[in-house]
Amino acid sequence: MMKITNAMTVDVEDYFQVSAFEGCIGRDRWDTMPVRVQKNTERILELFSAHQVKATFFMLGWVADRFPQLVKAIVDQGHELASHGYSHFRVTSQTRDEFSNDITRTKKLLEDLSGVEVKGYRAPSYSIGKANLWAHEEIEQAGYLYSSSVYPVKTDLYGFPEAPRYKFKCRDKLFEIPITTFPLGKKNIPIGGGGYFRLYPYVFSRWAIQSINHNEQKPAIFYFHPWEIDTGQPRQKQAGWKSRFRHYLNLGRMESRLNRLLSDFTWGRMDQVFL
Numbered sequence: 001m002m003k004i005t006n007a008m009t010v011d012v013e014d015y016f017q018v019s020a021f022e023g024c025i026g027r028d029r030w031d032t033m034p035v036r037v038q039k040n041t042e043r044i045l046e047l048f049s050a051h052q053v054k055a056t057f058f059m060l061g062w063v064a065d066r067f068p069q070l071v072k073a074i075v076d077q078g079h080e081l082a083s084h085g086y087s088h089f090r091v092t093s094q095t096r097d098e099f100s101n102d103i104t105r106t107k108k109l110l111e112d113l114s115g116v117e118v119k120g121y122r123a124p125s126y127s128i129g130k131a132n133l134w135a136h137e138e139i140e141q142a143g144y145l146y147s148s149s150v151y152p153v154k155t156d157l158y159g160f161p162e163a164p165r166y167k168f169k170c171r172d173k174l175f176e177i178p179i180t181t182f183p184l185g186k187k188n189i190p191i192g193g194g195g196y197f198r199l200y201p202y203v204f205s206r207w208a209i210q211s212i213n214h215n216e217q218k219p220a221i222f223y224f225h226p227w228e229i230d231t232g233q234p235r236q237k238q239a240g241w242k243s244r245f246r247h248y249l250n251l252g253r254m255e256s257r258l259n260r261l262l263s264d265f266t267w268g269r270m271d272q273v274f275l
Contacts, residue, residue, distance in 0.1 A: 004213040006220045007177075007274065008048075008055035008267040009148070009193075011122065012041055012063050012070075015227035017088045019125045020243035021236055027087055030062070036233055038067050040226035045077055047255070051262040054078050056270040058122040058148075058223075061086035061106035064113055071113045080269040082120030083107050083144070090127035091135050091149070100138045107142055119271050123149035126179065129160040133170075140174040145275060148221065150178040153190045161188060166218055167274055177274050180220040182208045193223040198250040202257050206264055213265075219273050222261065229255045 014037040016025045025033070041057075048055055057074045059081060064071050075081055083106045091099055103121055110118045121144045128135045128149040139147050147170070152163040163178055165188065170176040181188035190196045191208040209220045227233055231251050236244065 003266055004217070004219050005266045005268040005273055006209065006213070006222060007270045008053055008262075009122075009221060009223045009270060010041070010044060010055060010057045011084055011223055011225050012037065012057050012059040013084065013088055013124075013225060013227075014063070015230065015233045015247075016236075017060065017062070018225075018227070018247065019088070019090060020247055021239050022088075023240075024236060024238045034234060035066070036230055037063055037226050038070055040230050041070055042073070043229060044226060045073060045079075047258060047262065048079070049077065051259075051267075053262055053267045054080070054269050054272070055267065056080040056082050056120060058082045058084040058120065059110060060084045060088055061109050062088070064106075064110055068113045071110065075114045075116055080120065080271050081110055081114050081116060081118055082122065082270065083110055083118055084122050085124055088124045090125050091123045091132055092127045092129075096134060096138065099135060100142065103139060103144070104142045107144065119145040119275065121147050121149065123147070126151040126158045126160075128176075129158070130162065136170045136174055136176065140171040144174065146175045146177055146270065148177045148179065148270065150176050151190065151192070152178050152181050153188050155190070175274070177221065177270065179223065180209070180212060182211065192221055194225070194228075195246050195249065197222075197224065197257065198228070198254055202260060205257075205261070209265060220265075221270070222267075224254070224258070229258070 016033045153159045154161045167177045179192035
């Protein structure tokens with residue numbers, strides 16, 4: 001049986017930029033917050049280097065603007081640079097024009113800083129669903145070759161449960177590559193990383209990815225954020241209990257679990273796995 005290469009991805013944003021905290025940390029405060037994304041992303045680059053893994057970094061334009069040397073380090077070390085939009089606005093909170101301007105501006109910024117073509121886009125909080133499929137048209141228009149913005153699950157925050165579970169052509173020149181799910185009865189269970197990876201026992205995550213590789217003969221996509229390996233980040237006590245639970249759960253176990261994951265599977269960049 002052929003060994004399958006899965007896609008390792010990082011959504012490059014800081015702890016204060018997550019959707020869960022947008023109600024208590026306005027964007028007008030971002031420049032006053034202690035920034036930790038550079039140090040955490042450099043740590044991730046070290047981890048990937050130790051495991052000889054190449055990955056895709058979906059980067060916020062806001063971060064790229066302030067840390068151009070981080071953009072350069074990602075590209076120089078052989079990773080794929082992709083777009084996460086500029087200021088972490090969910091697609092559901094933008095007009096079509098705002099969205100188009102946002103993704104076009106970010107693509108140009110990343111390409112100007114890196115000198116490489118940016119092929120991929122990921123919407124903040126997987127905010128493309130049945131109600132805003134026009135977004136795919138704008139992503140294609142902006143010149144991207146793939147989107148990884150759909151999560152075929154139903155949660156209280158996001159989800160497009162009716163979407164195909166695997167890569168599909170959504171426009172003439174654009175593929176959508178959904179985050180990995182595991183089918184259980186009539187539902188899809190999210191197993192693509194983030195808070196779910198910190199919530200489940202590691203053995204379950206490993207078993208689920210192995211099942212996707214062996215039983216379905218498909219590559220999985222895994223994602224996480226730089227703040228997830230950072231136990232020293234400032235705590236946001238004013239956020240709701242559910243947001244705090246999701247954000248801070250098992251941060252202390254994340255790096256050791258990541259090390260196991262990087263060892264247990266073969267990983268590559270989105271463009272090399274899927275394009």
